[in-house]
Amino acid sequence: MIGGVVSGVAFSMHPVTHDKNQILIEGVFGLGESLVSGRITPDSYILEKKPLTIISKNIFSKPGGFFRFKNGKNVWRNLSGPQRIRQVISDKEIISLAKIIIKIEKHFQFPCDVEWTYAEGRFYIVQSRAITVTNGVEQEYRQIMVRPFDLIACECWDAGERLHLPRQFKGLLYFDPLFIYKPGQAVTIYYNFTDPKQDLLPLLQFLENNLAWFTAKKAKFDQYCKKIRRMMRDNISDYKMIYKTLCSVWPMIAVANIFGSTQTLKISPELKETCIKIREESDDVLHPALSYISAFAKKRIGADFPEATGYLNFISLSEIISGHIPKKEILTKRSKGYLFHKGIVYLDTEGFLKENNIRLVRSDNVSNYVNLIKGQSACQGIAKGRAKIVLELDDLKKIDKGNVIVTPMTTPDMTVALRTASAIVTNEGGITSHAAIVARELQKPCVIGTRIATKLIKNGDMLEVDGTAGTVKILKTK
Numbered sequence: 001m002i003g004g005v006v007s008g009v010a011f012s013m014h015p016v017t018h019d020k021n022q023i024l025i026e027g028v029f030g031l032g033e034s035l036v037s038g039r040i041t042p043d044s045y046i047l048e049k050k051p052l053t054i055i056s057k058n059i060f061s062k063p064g065g066f067f068r069f070k071n072g073k074n075v076w077r078n079l080s081g082p083q084r085i086r087q088v089i090s091d092k093e094i095i096s097l098a099k100i101i102i103k104i105e106k107h108f109q110f111p112c113d114v115e116w117t118y119a120e121g122r123f124y125i126v127q128s129r130a131i132t133v134t135n136g137v138e139q140e141y142r143q144i145m146v147r148p149f150d151l152i153a154c155e156c157w158d159a160g161e162r163l164h165l166p167r168q169f170k171g172l173l174y175f176d177p178l179f180i181y182k183p184g185q186a187v188t189i190y191y192n193f194t195d196p197k198q199d200l201l202p203l204l205q206f207l208e209n210n211l212a213w214f215t216a217k218k219a220k221f222d223q224y225c226k227k228i229r230r231m232m233r234d235n236i237s238d239y240k241m242i243y244k245t246l247c248s249v250w251p252m253i254a255v256a257n258i259f260g261s262t263q264t265l266k267i268s269p270e271l272k273e274t275c276i277k278i279r280e281e282s283d284d285v286l287h288p289a290l291s292y293i294s295a296f297a298k299k300r301i302g303a304d305f306p307e308a309t310g311y312l313n314f315i316s317l318s319e320i321i322s323g324h325i326p327k328k329e330i331l332t333k334r335s336k337g338y339l340f341h342k343g344i345v346y347l348d349t350e351g352f353l354k355e356n357n358i359r360l361v362r363s364d365n366v367s368n369y370v371n372l373i374k375g376q377s378a379c380q381g382i383a384k385g386r387a388k389i390v391l392e393l394d395d396l397k398k399i400d401k402g403n404v405i406v407t408p409m410t411t412p413d414m415t416v417a418l419r420t421a422s423a424i425v426t427n428e429g430g431i432t433s434h435a436a437i438v439a440r441e442l443q444k445p446c447v448i449g450t451r452i453a454t455k456l457i458k459n460g461d462m463l464e465v466d467g468t469a470g471t472v473k474i475l476k477t478k
Contacts (some may be wrong), residue, residue, distance in 0.1 A: 002124050004117030006088050009031035010101045013111035013131060014038040020111065021049045023098050027088035030065025031074060031125075032115060040065065043088045047098050054094055060230060061085050069183035097123055104128055109162055109174050110342060124263075132341060135229065140359045141178050141190035145428050146394045146408035146454070149187040151314035152320075154179040154340045156243065157189070160250025161341065168217070170249040172203040175254070178358075179340040180349060186391035186408065188359060196373045202267065207259070207271055215231055218274060222254040225285045232292050239296035240321060246289045247431060253282050261430045285412040285432055297369065301325065316345065329372075373457075375425070375450035378436035383445045384475070385422035387461045388419050389454055390414065404463045406453050410435040418442060423452045423465035425472050439467075 007026035013020045026042040033039040040063070046056040062085075064078040087161060089097065097116060100123060101452060105112050108130070115127040147153070158177055174197055178190040192198060207214050228245050236242065259267055260275030267275075286423065297320045298312040304323070308315060311331035319325055324327040326334075330347075339349040345350045353360065388399050391408040396417045399405065404416070407420045409428045418438055423445040428436045430449065439446030445467030447453075453472060458477030 001125065001284055002117050004031055004119045004124070005029070005067075007115075007117040008035060008088070009143065010097065010114045010116060011111070011131060012101050012105035012114070015113075015131065019047050023101055025094060025097060026100075028065055029062055029079060029083070029088060030067045030077070030412050032117065033066045033074060034064070034076075040249060047094070047103060047408070049098075052095060052102075052450065054091060057087070059085065062088075068456050091257055093118070093123075094254060106171075107163075109166060109176070109341070130344075138194070139192055139356065139358045140194045140361055141358055142193050144189050144191050146188050146391070148390065148395070148407070148411070148413075149181075150294055150393075151176055151315060151334075151338075151340065152297055152317045153290045154181075154187060155318065155343070156246060156250070156315045157338070158455055160247050164227035164247045165251040165254055168202055169255065170206070171257075172206055174198065175198065176342070180338075181334075182337050182338070183335070184391060184463060188362075193428070199387065203255070204265060204267070205258065207255075207284070208268055211270055211274075214271070214274065215426050217252065219250055219279060221278065221330075222281070223321060224249045228285050231239075231287060235375065237296055239293045242291075243293050244290055246286070246293070249282065249285060252278055253286055256282075261298075274400070280437075283437065284412070287434070290303050291411075291413050314338070318343075337465050346370070354476075371454055371474040372424075373447075373450050373472040373474075375447040375453070375470050375472065376431070378429075378433075378446040378448045379439040379444060380468040381467065382421075382464065383423040383464050383466050386458060386478075387457045387463050388421075389459050390417075391454065404465055406457050406463075407435075408454055409433065410438060416421050418444065423447075423451060423463075423467070425457075425463075425465060427451055427453050 002391050006027055006029055007369050010023060010025045012023055014022040028035045028040050028042045029331055035042050041060045044058045045054060047054050060081060064076055066074045067077050069075050074262045087290060102113055102447060111131040112128050113131050115305055117124050117126055125235050161175040161177055174190045178194060181187045195336045224245055225331060228242060233243050247444060256275040256278035260279050269417060288462050297317055301312060301315060301320060302309050305325045307328060308331060314331050314334035315325060333347050334345065337349060338345040339352050385402045385404040388403040390396060390405055393413055396414060399417045399420060401420045402422045403427060404423045405418060406425045409426050410418065411434065419442060421444060424439050429435050429448055433448060435446060436448055445465045447467060447470050457462055457477060461474050462476040463473055464473040
């Protein structure tokens with residue numbers, strides 16, 4: 001659509017040496033077709049990012065190129081002798097293009113493969129995608145939690161932590177969550193522990209030295225939380241605005257969750273206290289807002305795309321906003337399992353992990369347990385009841401009075417069901433988690449942080465939950 005006089009590709013990380021401080025730019029005269037087809041050997045320029053400097057240029061003879069004619073067709077045109085050996089873009093233009101490439105990489109927070117063209121005195125970016133394999137080093141993603149999420153919640157989570165977290169916290173930290181859905185197993189969330197950019201210490205040191213800055217951010221955070229509560233209370237139908245506001249508060253909640261609960265990092269009492277307040281005060285914001293956004297978005301799907309109503313949990317928010325709802329056969333495949341990473345849904349989970357050299361480390365080994373599961377006391381008391389495993393929100397419909405709810409972690413969507421339960425057991429969480437707070441309010445025996453309850457316990461097992469001792473005993477299997 002753009003009649004470029006020169007075009008090319010650029011990598012924000014060197015694709016061969018995997019040097020993240022280098023940019024590789026290739027260019028040809030005319031449109032990019034002659035480059036990507038392999039017909040022309042392009043000029044190549046290598047730059048260092050810090051400081052931004054051209055360190056290498058390779059100028060090759062370029063016999064011709066494809067150019068856009070007025071009739072809309074792309075036509076091959078031979079170049080004259082002097083033009084063939086001319087540098088495609090000037091040094092000044094190389095630097096300008098490199099700045100754009102750096103900006104794209106910072107925005108997406110991963111190395112990018114970018115297609116560009118130049119026309120009428122300016123650069124245009126016509127495509128950008130992730131460099132899927134960055135090096136031969138195995139990446140270790142560890143299981144952090146399991147949640148009864150739909151794809152909308154996964155997308156909100158990803159945007160909040162991968163994109164908005166580094167923007168709000170001066171690029172000192174970002175997370176790269178990976179979401180894997182399997183039917184009947186909810187969504188398992190993994191984090192990359194081999195990426196140095198996900199090291200917590202630089203941000204921790206900054207916050208300890210700038211507590212006043214963090215306190216000021218909390219004041220703004222409180223305002224955004226009030227706005228979200230007000231919009232939900234007033235039943236505002238603009239779910240896109242709530243999503244935008246939610247992305248503004250998500251980074252503070254993520255940071256507070258880490259530094260308010262960590263047992264391994266040394267944190268000052270002042271910082272930890274502020275983080276705990278953020279966690280407690282935002283408990284009625286994060287998950288309720290996710291549910292609110294999902295409800296309105298799905299309502300739109302039901303009205304505009306009735307053929308997709310059976311697959312509401314497998315459509316992303318960006319697809320709903322754009323109106324580009326996947327075809328039924330794609331949604332059917334998603335319902336059988338998917339992997340969501342950096343804003344993209346992949347249907348071949350095993351293929352993606354192999355291609356990107358990712359090893360998953362799970363935290364739910366049950367081999368050493370027999371019939372007694374240990375966790376942490378969140379609310380005292382003893383109760384007996386049949387287990388009801390809740391891995392997806394649809395499971396809530398199957399809960400009977402007196403059941404013991406066994407779940408990775410409770411969310412506000414479960415509050416009504418929690419009132420009918422005799423006790424609550426979770427894989428995750430601490431004493432300020434949603435499950436713990438609600439259990440104490442309802443005076444329900446609660447054991448949290450068992451890690452493996454949903455793996456060891458089966459639906460219908462008779463359980464004894466000792467909230468005082470922090471144990472769960474399987475009295476009888478179904």
